[in-house]
Amino acid sequence: MNHKNEVMTPPVVLSFSGHDATGGAGISADTEAISSQGCHASTVVTCLTVQDTVDVVSVIPIDDDIVIQSARAVLEDMPVAAFKIGLLGSVEVIEAVHSILYDYPDTPVIFDPVLGSGGGTGLADDDMIEAMKALLLPMTQVLTPNLHEAAVLVPEADTHAAMASGLTEYGCDHVLLTGTHSDSEKVINRLYHNHREIDRYEWPRLPHSYHGSGCTLAATLAALMALGLDALSAAREAQSFTWQSLKNAHRLGMGQPLPNRFFWASDDEQ
Numbered sequence: 001m002n003h004k005n006e007v008m009t010p011p012v013v014l015s016f017s018g019h020d021a022t023g024g025a026g027i028s029a030d031t032e033a034i035s036s037q038g039c040h041a042s043t044v045v046t047c048l049t050v051q052d053t054v055d056v057v058s059v060i061p062i063d064d065d066i067v068i069q070s071a072r073a074v075l076e077d078m079p080v081a082a083f084k085i086g087l088l089g090s091v092e093v094i095e096a097v098h099s100i101l102y103d104y105p106d107t108p109v110i111f112d113p114v115l116g117s118g119g120g121t122g123l124a125d126d127d128m129i130e131a132m133k134a135l136l137l138p139m140t141q142v143l144t145p146n147l148h149e150a151a152v153l154v155p156e157a158d159t160h161a162a163m164a165s166g167l168t169e170y171g172c173d174h175v176l177l178t179g180t181h182s183d184s185e186k187v188i189n190r191l192y193h194n195h196r197e198i199d200r201y202e203w204p205r206l207p208h209s210y211h212g213s214g215c216t217l218a219a220t221l222a223a224l225m226a227l228g229l230d231a232l233s234a235a236r237e238a239q240s241f242t243w244q245s246l247k248n249a250h251r252l253g254m255g256q257p258l259p260n261r262f263f264w265a266s267d268d269e270q
Contacts, residue, residue, distance in 0.1 A: 010038055010039050010040045011039045011040070011081035011082070011223075011226035011227055012039065012040045012042055012074075012078045012079060012080045012081055012226070013030075013034045013039050013040070013041055013042070013080070013081065013082045013083070013084055013219070013222050013223050013226050014042045014043070014044065014071065014074055014075070014080045014082075014083050014084070015027060015030040015031070015034070015041060015042070015043045015044070015083075015084040015085075015086065015219060015222075016044045016046050016067070016071070016083070016084070016085045016086065016088070016097050017030055017043070017044075017045070017046060017084070017085070017086030017087050017215065018045065018046055018047040018048065018049050018059065018086065018087035018088075018089060018114075019045050019047070019048050019049060020049055020051055020212070021049070021050075021051070022051065022052060022053055022211065022252075022253065022258070023258070024053060024211035024212040024256070024258040024259070025051075025211055025212035025215050026049065026086060026087060026212070026215060027043045027045055028212075029212040029215035029216055029219065029259070029261070030043065030084055030086065030215055030219040031043060032216075032261040032262065033215070033216045033219035033220045033223065033241075033245075033261050034084075034219050034220075034222065034223045036220070036223075036241070036261050036262055036264070037220060037223035037224060037227065037241075038223075038227070039081075039223040039226050039227065040078075041219075042074045042078060042080070044067055044070045044071045044074070045062055045070075046061065046062055046067060046086075046087060046088050046089050046093045046097070047059050047060055047061045047062055047087060047088070047089030047090070047093065048060040048062070049087070051117070052253055052254070052255060053211050053252070053253030053254065053255030053256050053257075053258065054119055054253070054254060054255030054256070055117055055118070055119025055120070055121055055255070056117040056119065056121045056123065059087070059089050059123060060089070061088075061089035061090035061092065061093050062089070062093065064090070064092040064093055064095065064096040065096075067093055067096040067097065068096045068099060068100065071096075071097075071100045072100070075100070075104070080104070080107060081107070081108075081225075081226035081227075082107060082108045082109075082110065082222040082223070082225050082226035083101060083104070083107055083108070083109045083110070083222070084109075084110050084111075084112070084218055084219050084221075084222035085097060085109065085110070085111040085112065085136065085140075085218075086112050086114050086214075086215055086218065086219075087114040087123060088114075088124075088128065088132075090128065091127050091128055091131045094128060094131040094132060094135055094136060095131065095135065097135075097136065098135040098136060098139070101136075101139045102139075105139075108141040108142070108222070108225045108226075109136075109139050109140045109141050109142075110140070110141065110142045110144065110218050110219075110221050110222040110225065111136055111137070111140040111142070111143050111144070111218070112144045112145075112214050112215060112217070112218035113132060113143065113144075113145050113149050113153065114149075114214065114215075115129070115148070115149045115152050115153075116148065116149075118209055118210075118211055118255075118256050119255070129152065129153065132153075133153060133170050137167065137170035137171050137172050138170060138171030138172075139171070140171070140172045140173065141172075141173045141174060141225070141231060142172075142173070142174045142175075142176055142218075142221055142225070142231050142234075142235070143167055143172045143174070143175045143176070144176045144178065144214065144217055144218045144221065145163075145167070145175070145177060145178070146177075146178045146179075146180060146181050146214065147160075147163075147177065147178070147179060147181045147182060148181050150163040150164075150167065150175075150177055151163065153166075153167060153170075154166030154167060160177055160190060161192075161197065163175075163177060164177055164190070164192035164195075164197070165192075165195045168192065168194070168195055173193065173231070174191060174192065174193050174231045174235070175191070175192040175193075176189060176190075176191050176192075176217075176221075176235050177189065177190045177191075177192065178214075178217070180209070180213070184205075185205065186202045186203060186204060186205055187202070187203040187204075187205050188200065188201070188202055188203075189201045189203070189239060191231075191232065191235050193231070198232065199232060199235065199236070201235075201236065201239055203239065203243050204243075206243075206246050206247060208246075208249070208256065208257050209256055210246045210249055210256055210257055210258070210259055211255065211256035211257065211258050211259075212258060212259055213242060213245075213246055213259060216241075216242045216245055216246075216259050216261060217238055217239065217242045218238075220237075220238040220241050220242060221234050221235060221238035224237055224238055242259070244263055244264075245259035245260055245261045245263055246259050247263075248260040248263035248266075
């Protein structure tokens with residue numbers, strides 16, 4: 001029998017995140033990043049946002065019952081290979097996502113703890129932060145905080161290693177601590193596991209901050225793990241893909257450029 005024309009079934013990644021009308025961050029970013037890796041993106045909208053490429057104006061959480069119903073409808077219909085979590089919007093939504101993940105303990109969870117916008121607006125209050133630490137971090141295989149987010153989650157930590165160790169204490173398996181918010185010449189990202197740094201990555205610093213960079217990294221990592229890569233390999237490949245997406249970004253609005261998550265499809269990159 002000739003199998004040459006058979007089409008491989010793509011792994012499914014289920015993303016919990018907010019809707020961003022600009023298409024730069026949130027569900028749109030996750031869908032593009034996941035699809036770009038050859039996976040299928042299923043999405044559960046956790047909140048609606050009013051935002052542009054400059055800043056977030058407001059966040060409107062989706063009813064937690066709708067979040068649960070939406071996720072269970074997908075999970076009862078499709079084999080989900082990985083979960084990606086982004087902006088959540090409320091304590092009730094965090095509790096809803098926890099109730100879903102609890103039933104799928106063997107499915108990897110990649111969590112981008114979105115606590116603020118690129119423009120500086122806070123997107124998680126103290127109650128939400130405590131709920132994340134209690135309910136989601138213990139279920140997370142790879143957490144992808146930037147330095148600002150890590151400092152909020154572990155305020156007592158005064159070094160990168162202490163931040164990662166503190167997050168590990170909450171139950172995270174791996175912590176990919178990103179250094180875009182530091183003042184170093186190059187961007188230095190660090191991957192931690194079992195309270196120690198297991199890999200360090202240096203990337204040329206690009207000239208801008210980008211709308212949806214964190215979403216791109218975490219969603220790509222989730223897709224790569226859905227394809228069977230381990231956390232160490234997925235972290236390296238996801239960073240490379242994200243860096244290329246940012247290098248080829250488009251400035252479509254008056255604020256941050258938007259990552260080009262299909263940079264590889266353009267003639268210039270072939």
